[in-house]
Amino acid sequence: MLVDDHAVVRAGVRRLLEQDERFSVVAEAETGERAYQIFGEHLPDITVLDLSMPGIGGMETIKRMIARYPTAKILVLSMHENAAFASQALKAGAKGYLAKSGLAEELSNAIQWVMTGQTYLGSEISHKIALQMHNTQGDPMQSLSAREFEIFRMLVDGVDLSSIATTLNISLKTVANYQTTIKQKLGINSPVEMVRLAIRCGLIES
Incomplete structure (x- = not known):
């Protein structure tokens, strides 16, 4: 199943996959909500999912899918080439993370890897995570x-x-409680500090 809010991206990924006779796309969804709704109808062997979508977004979709279908195999395909996104996606229950920039070379390899029950990280992302682990300040x-x-x-x-x-x-x-916890964990007090931290961590452009 392909989950991305851009039809052009879905079409591109579908074309890429269908060049390989081992793969067929059984379902597509443009939002996380829709993907969650139709997952049970199709029970795909693997779901290739974007993180940045309108509505609940990719991260929440992963959590909900795994909560309902614990054996679901989810590979994230994202424009975010940031170690924090990859770590959080895996924490939510995804089994792989691939940046869209590495799509053509790595996608079939990533799918096969995840299908065998292993965790796959795109070469660019795994390099960044390794660098981060050596960073004394950490993330x-x-x-x-x-x-x-x-x-x-x-x-x-x-x-x-x-x-x-x-x-x-x-x-x-509950959201207000989360907000308080987040501020405490990150040691920040104001929205400005929050944005500065997001920029420093590479989550948004300065």
Whole structure:
């Protein structure tokens, strides 16, 4: 199953996959919500999923799918070439992470790897994670859970608490509690500090 909000990307990935007779695309979805709805109808061997989509987004989709279908194999295909995104996606339950820039060379290899139950990291991403592990300061994002990371990104994007609550289908009080926990874990107090930290961690452009 292919999950991406851009039809052009889905078509490109489908074309790439269908050149290989071992693969066939059984379903497509343009949002995480839709993917979650139709997963049970198709029970794909593997789901190739984008992180940046409208609605609940990729990270939350991974969490929900794995909670309902624990054996689901999910490979993230993302424009984010950042170690924090890859780490959080794996934490949420994905079995692989590939940057869209490495798509053509690595996709079939990544799918086969994940299908055998192993974890796959694209060459660029694994290099960045290795560098990060040697960085004495470490990555503050590693202290956050996958849900906290997703809420942190929404807050940085200027999404208000009630909209976050609606999108993630949780109460406003729960979102406020998450916000407090995130600030405590990251040692920040204001929205400005939050944005500065996101820039420093490479999550947004300065």
